[in-house]
Each structure stands twice: as structure tokens, then as C-alpha cells.
Amino acid sequence: xxxxxxxxxxxxxxxxxxxxxxxxxxxxxxxxxxxxxxxxxxxxxxxxxxxxxxxxxxxxxxxxxxxxxxxxxxxxxxxxxxxxxxxxxxxxxxxxxxxxxxxxxxxxx
Amino acid sequence: xxxxxxxxxxxxxxxxxxxxxxxxxxxxxxxxxxxxxxxxxxxxxxxxxxxxxxxxxxxxxxxxxxxxxxxxxxxxxxxxxxxxxxxxxxxxxxxxxxxxxxxxxxxxx
Numbered sequence: 274x275x276x277x278x279x280x281x282x283x284x285x286x287x288x289x290x291x292x293x294x295x296x297x298x299x300x301x302x303x304x305x306x307x308x309x310x311x312x313x314x315x316x317x318x319x320x321x322x323x324x325x326x327x328x329x330x331x332x333x334x335x336x337x338x339x340x341x342x343x344x345x346x347x348x349x350x351x352x353x354x355x356x357x358x359x360x361x362x363x364x365x366x367x368x369x370x371x372x373x374x375x376x377x378x379x380x381x382x
Numbered sequence: 383x384x385x386x387x388x389x390x391x392x393x394x395x396x397x398x399x400x401x402x403x404x405x406x407x408x409x410x411x412x413x414x415x416x417x418x419x420x421x422x423x424x425x426x427x428x429x430x431x432x433x434x435x436x437x438x439x440x441x442x443x444x445x446x447x448x449x450x451x452x453x454x455x456x457x458x459x460x461x462x463x464x465x466x467x468x469x470x471x472x473x474x475x476x477x478x479x480x481x482x483x484x485x486x487x488x489x490x491x
């Protein structure tokens with residue numbers, strides 16, 4: 274197994290509350306993406322809506338995935354005022370969410 | 383926004399049952415990785431354990447992320463005997479899991 278050096282992936286699964294206006298969802302996604310510009314440790318961002326056909330998604334509607342160069346970077350991001358402000362914008366619109374961070378290991382067999 | 387063409391990401395968050403032997407967990411992770419060799423549509427695999435410090439992980443302990451070239455590829459993978467066999471090996475060892483698939487969109491602002 275080979276661990277990718279210096280990369281930490283921050284995964285958030287979220288379900289927006291029913292009735293959240295699509296325009297607001299778009300705006301919140303752009304706000305999330307803009308944290309790449311506002312917080313130095315956040316290096317990239319990608320997202321998508323659930324396309325699962327296995328019915329194992331537990332109602333989550335969106336995935337947000339951002340990358341950081343280190344655990345220290347992620348810690349700095351979490352405490353960053355721009356992140357705190359953004360969290361206060363998105364969280365009231367979510368019915369539920371889960372966040373997990375991991376250092377990716379690529380396995381070659 | 384820019385959607386990455388022809389890439390579908392399959393994200394699984396899992397919590398192994400308490401007491402699952404670490405050797406068995408290692409073996410199951412290698413088995414997951416080996417699906418890259420056994421199923422043509424699965425193109426890559428990476429995984430990691432939860433390092434989150436925000437206490438928003440809802441007890442999930444592992445992330446498994448695999449990529450597929452298309453939705454059709456993912457459908458083929460799900461039905462593939464090697465995947466079905468593997469699912470029957472790992473699922474009895476999981477306390478809970480969630481699976482979500484998405485086409486990643488990179489946002490540049």
C-alpha cells in the first residue's frame with residue numbers, strides 16, 4: 274500500500290432540507306468553492322449530486338470534497354473566520370450531514 | 383463550473399463492527415482494492431481511516447473511494463459477480479455504511 278504524501282481529503286455528505294430553493298443551493302455550493310480563495314490551506318474543491326442506483330445513500334443528496342496539504346492545514350481551515358462564517362450559512366439549510374477526513378492510500382495488488 | 387467528463391466517483395463511508403480483527407479489516411481492504419483487477423469498469427481505488435477532529439463523523443471509521451469511467455460502467459460493476467461476492471464478505475462486518483455516487487464538478491471562481 275502506498276500513502277499519498279501530504280494530502281488530506283475532507284469529505285462531506287449532505288442532505289439539503291426539502292424546499293431549499295435551487296438558487297440558494299447553487300449559491301451555497303459556489304460559497305463552498307470560494308473557500309479555496311479565502312482560506313490558504315484549502316487546495317481544491319469538487320462536488321456532485323447523488324447518482325446512486327443502489328439505494329444505499331441514506332437520503333444524502335450532495336458530496337463535497339476538498340483537499341488540504343496537511344492535518345495542520347485542515348485545522349487552520351476549520352478555525353478560519355471565512356470557514357466559520359460559511360458554516361453558519363450552509364448548516365441551517367441542511368437536514369443532515371456527515372464529515373470525514375482521511376489520508377488516501379492507493380492500493381496496488 | 384466544469385464537470386469532469388466520463389468520471390463517476392463511488393464513495394463509501396463505513397463503520398466496522400467493534401471487535402472486527404485488524405487483520406480481517408486489512409484483508410477486506412485489499413479485497414476491495416483487488417476489484418480493480420477483477421472488474422473492468424473499476425479504474426482506481428483509494429481509502430483511508432477517519433482522522434476528523436470536528437466530531438461530525440457519526441462514527442464512520444473508513445472511507446473507500448473508487449472511480450468509474452461512466453454510469454454504465456458502475457452499473458456493470460454493481461452487478462459483477464466479483465463485486466457481489468465481495469459485498470457478501472464485507473457487509474456482515476460492517477455496523478453501518480452509506481454509499482453515494484457522483485460526477486465531480488470542479489468549481490473555479
